[in-house]
Amino acid sequence: MNNVPEWISRSVSLLTSARSAADANAPVVEKPKTERSTHVRLQASMRRGEECLSPRALRRLLTQLQDVIAPRVSEVEGGRRAQALAAWYEGAEPGERRDFWLLLCEQFSPDASRFKTARERYEAAVGTPNEAQAEIALRRAMTSPRTRLLQRFAAFPDGMRFLIELRAELLKALKTDKRLLALDAELEQLFSTWFDVAFLQLKRLSWDSPASLIEKLIKYEAVHDIRSWADLKNRLAGDRRCYGFFHPSLPTEPLIFVEVALVEHLSDSIAPLLDETVVQVPLDRATTAIFYSISSTQTGLRGVSFGDSLIKTVAETLSAEFPRLRQFATLSPIPGFRAWLGKNAAQALERLDDKRRAELAGALALDGPEALTSAALLAAAEQASTLEARAPVALWLQQCAARYLALEMVDGRPVDPVARFHLGNGARIERVNWAGDRSAKGHKQAYGLMVNYLYDLKRIDKHRSQLAEGKIAASREVEKMAAGG
DSSP states (O other): TTTHHHHHHHHHHHHHHHHHHHHHHHTOOOOOOOOHHHHHHHHHHHOOOTOOOOOOOOOHHHHHHHTTTTTOOOOHHHHHHHHHHHHHHHHHHHHHHHHHHHHHHHHHHSSHHHHHHHHHHHHTTTTTTTHHHHHHHHHHSSSOOHHHHHHHHSSSHHHHHHHHHHHHHHHTTTTTTGGHHHHHHHHHHHHHHHHHHGGOEEEEOOOOOOHHHHHHHHHOOSSOOOEEEEEEEHHHSSSSSEEEETTTTTTTSSEEEEEEEEEESSOOHHHHHHHTTSOOOOOOGGOEEEEEEEEEOGGGGOOOOOOHHHHHHHHHHHHHHOOOEEEEEEEEOOOOOHHHHHHHHHHHTTTOHHHHHHHHHHHHHOOSGOOOOOHHHHHHHTGGGGGGGTHHHHHHHHHHHHHHHHEEEEEESSSSSSHHHHTTTEEEEEEEETTTSSHHHHHHHHHTTTTEOOOTTHHHHHHHHHHHOOOBBBBHHHHHHHOOO
């Protein structure tokens, strides 16, 4: 197998992931004793236990699905039949939808024997004149009937929306039924192709955009809730910009959007950016673009990455419009920090030297450094909103946050989800900001701390390479703080 190309390995992984995951999780997943595969149920005469569709109804549904991709059915007719099934699905009960998913998983999988034969022939043909033909045959063998079926569902009007919403619902069921993993993997792979950045269009969203589109910004804003129409207008006018990626099949639905503030320097607090009364920065003086909110809108497109391309494209668009811009950065929350510190405060305390212990003990009015405990520090952190940035407890929290962001990794990836997104896109950690978000949500997530991720467009690939090697890109300031936390 040393000579087998990487695409075969990826395809084999896709074909076997569902079975492997199910085997690995079998001891953990509890399933009803009455659960039967659709292969068994289709041969039965009566339903059993918690099964939803009767064998007769299941056979009828399978026939309808097979008719969508029948050999002599045209693309147009296949799309029409798929649309009729989609209409049935929209009115179906949860159990009936689950049976629909199971049929897609178990009755439209690749032919295992055909795949095995094609793979063996390819391996034997590598390096010979027959290699190309053998590769074609192998690729065809790896394509499941399910792929063609899903393509037919995507063909009719609103078909793409139907599949996205189907996967959004499917994702919730994966934890309890690993048989559905194959369908999820195939949908994700198809979406990654259909929603490639080459097919997306960047559009600016402004106060003059259609009301239905502006309402979607309110609905999908995931970072800083939009409080009012005045708040929304402030985010769309003057020294602000909002851009979204759109797909031709969903022309009125932004797949992901980013809100940008044009300012004179790196922002360390979200309040001025959301304050409707703050005097706007003259655009000819703006040198920095702050990406302060990035929101994905479609749960069903989970695993399909738009963020990297969106930020780069927006940065290029802004540079063309405002040549004075020199810096592109985020002002981001640290959503996982508080939970992480709650579990790791004792280790953070152990890393402190005697001087820092004494300072913290004094700030907490304890009898001495030996009386300092992680519980006492966490209790003091609850009063973070009343502390100055240079207060001992505030400094300790900042150092711990720097360590959490710059050093903590799991399976070679940053622990924090927002850090994982930006660092994976080639940014670097530029600065940890005290009291960056004084809202209740900000305190609950990270004691009010926020972070700037800097996008140096010339070093994005370098930072990505560093991350692949297990090294997170960070400024010297953050590295120094992390070392002390």
